[in-house]
Amino acid sequence: MQTRTKIGIGLTAAVLAAGITAIPVSRQRTGGGQGVAAFREARAFAVSSELRQIDGPYGLLLGDSQMERLYLPELCGHPAVNAAIAGTRISGLRAVAGWLELPRPPEAIVVTIGTNDLTQRQRSGQLGAAEQFRAEARALFADLVPRARRVVATAVPPFDAGRPGVTKFYDVAAAPAYSAILSEECARAGCRFVDAFADLRDAAGMGRSPDGVHLGLDSAARDRIAARLQTAACPELPVHAR
Template sequence: MRTRVKIGAGLVAAVVAAGGAALVLSHRAGGNGQGVAAFREARAFAVSGLLQQVDGPYALLLGDSQIERLYLPTLCGGPVVNAAIAGTRISGLRAVAGWIALPRPPETIVVTIGTNDLTQRQRSHPAQAAAHFRDEARALFAELAPRARHVVATAIPPFDAARSGVTRFYDAAAAPTYSAILAEECARAGCRFVDPYGDLRAPAAASRSPDGVHLGLDRAARDGVAARLEAAACPERAERPR
């Protein structure tokens, strides 16, 4: 019984980490979403200030807690500014991206999104949800493509669907379909699509996830993700002998 309680508590923590900030702010604002929007706008304002302090080429990370948790100080030889926000869905990401003031175009924008769009609540009407996700993805990449030299979209990171409770909260089986949508709409806008989390999809790697939802990251895993991102964002550099 004690083990079950711990597992259940871990899953709740995962859901809170993925979407908790938005949920709490929504309740504080009376459930009308104004608090969520205010938080995102404030975060975009802070990121805009950080960008003013960066000299030379840089990369910008956008998305949800999956990429927010990724420690990536450099990409393709330049500094990285992480503008990801836990709990973000694809529609919210469009708003955040629109609020960020870019002092000059980044060399690369990396987008990891989709985990929070796969909650069972968001997927209560699967066909409608998938169509909405596609519409938002198409609009997002069309808006981002002119703002950077390269836009790199990633596959949705793996779930550990065998973990107790994961499929209660997430439609993990729909993740490949949503990743395919991201790949198709990314290509439509001239973006580059990559699965930098491929090495983390093996059962042994998935079991290292802290909660069955977020990536089990250590330095080696981070380096593998970074290498795949660089192969997509700056292949000429990735192929250069070191």
């Protein structure tokens, strides 16, 4: 009975930690810990079960809350499974990817990551944070590329630096450098890089963000993001079929 209680408390803490990460609040948590790891492993187990229920080709979406919030039921004309988890940093994403059991190689894997690696806690609290991010990115893409027909990585989504609290909790100025790292390491591994959020980086696009950190998504914004992702993930398809 005590064991069950401890597990329940741990999973509840993990859910809360994952849910509040990437939102500028005073109790922000972006770390790991046994509870968070258990939650991510359980999520990977659930996604693996979902993948086994799909007959034929499929796509896989990986990342943090930016990807988790994106409604993209199809990719390249095939079902797309969203395995993103709020609060994930690049090191956590490597763990999730390792836990996933793919029934067969997906047609495409799309990765959006980096927002939680840009928290001030991660940037200022660790020496060589950018170098560590690069090493994790290199290892992540090296792991993913052999497992899929094509891997696509996106730029880090935009921040609205003018919103109260955003620059207090995030190193916004470092975002372009982290996107460049993703681009370089993606190219090194043989995957494709795209700024799927290009038209959301202007004042109008950032103004639609609910908190200055997450994307301001509606059906039109979703369709533009999806079009860019599918151009990168399935360039062989006719434009009308993407």
